[in-house]
Amino acid sequence: MARYHIETYGCTSNRGESREIERRLRDAGHYRVDGPEAADVAILNTCTVVEKTERNMLERAAELGDETADLLVTGCMALAQGDAFTDTDAQVLHWDEVPAAVTNGECPTTTPDASPVLDGVVGILPIARGCMSDCSYCITKHATGKIESPPVEENVEKARALVHAGAKEIRITGQDTGVYGWDTGERKLHTLLERICAIDGEFRVRVGMANPKGVHGIREELAAVFAANDKLYNFLHAPVQSGSNDVLGDMRRQHQVGEYLEIVDTFDSALEKWTLSTDFIVGFPTETDEDHEQSMDLIRQTRPEKLNVTRFSKRPGTDAADMKGLGGTIKKERSKAMSALKMEVVGDAYESMVGAIREDALVVEEGTGDSVKCRDGAYRQLIVRNASEYGLEPGEFVDLEVTSANTVYAFAEPR
């Protein structure tokens, strides 16, 4: 869990995005502190209206970079003139990527009472809390402990209640959904998903983060359930964190690169269209240049359509915090190289969708201005502008044609 400081400049749209960043950070167990000196991470949401504002933004980025361990820059200036921040220590990100970058590779925490929540058309269903790992960089584990899995029937009833209350997208969450049921001696994420999909109603299900070790043992069953159920988004978030088995060992991750590759192969064989989402930590204390290259090669090989890149930073009380760290320059260079590769790989994935038809995309929420955010069957983000003209409201299903692409989303129009 990280302590963050956030500063927002400019229009109401920036303020709305900062509110959403904060909401996601709070949900993931991170907390805001007053002032950058007390923070692990500072977030600067920038504006770029006039030249003077730009100078102010750069000066503020330099100050924040001096005052905190990590600086994330987002907002209009970051996206339009990201290169301007080259001389600072900042990571430049789309606002949507900021929450994942704050986590330092740790899993999200679930709410302590593990109650489902309906937030608009999205129902959040924590299926368990805790994990089966002991990652050397993780502080979340101290708060959450070993996995505790309620019975399948209990989670199915919670999902049914969400559907009856109007949920159109059920998000299955947990520190590590892939190990659901391990404490009771049964690996049963696939069983739970099958049962939830059998609930009457028109809705979609998104499976939250599942570490590769847990997924590997049930990869065939899981891929088969995904293939058989249109209600499940074909989306798997399996954070690999490194392409080097040596670094994975030092991180005390429980998987090896080969297991991750076997998961990707299994899903590739079972599903025509699916989204691989994964995370990498760059600059772990024992990461060599060669290890870093192995991570870059793994990205080139598997081409994840969603990729979170986190620059390693120490969390007090963890074993990794006692390791001799890499210099800031090395971490910065590696993170820049990986972020550039990410832009290319993820950008290509969205670019290749232009002209495609996506049937039954779900309108998930309102976007900025007169737009709505939709998700297709593989959980790709599609933005429809002038939504009121088409009469589109959150909770509806719509056939879309993809008209153009951005790096982390595409634009689409109803057919």
Ligand code: SF4
């Ligand atoms: S799987 Fe690792 S990173 Fe995630 S909560 Fe457990 S110990 Fe932390």
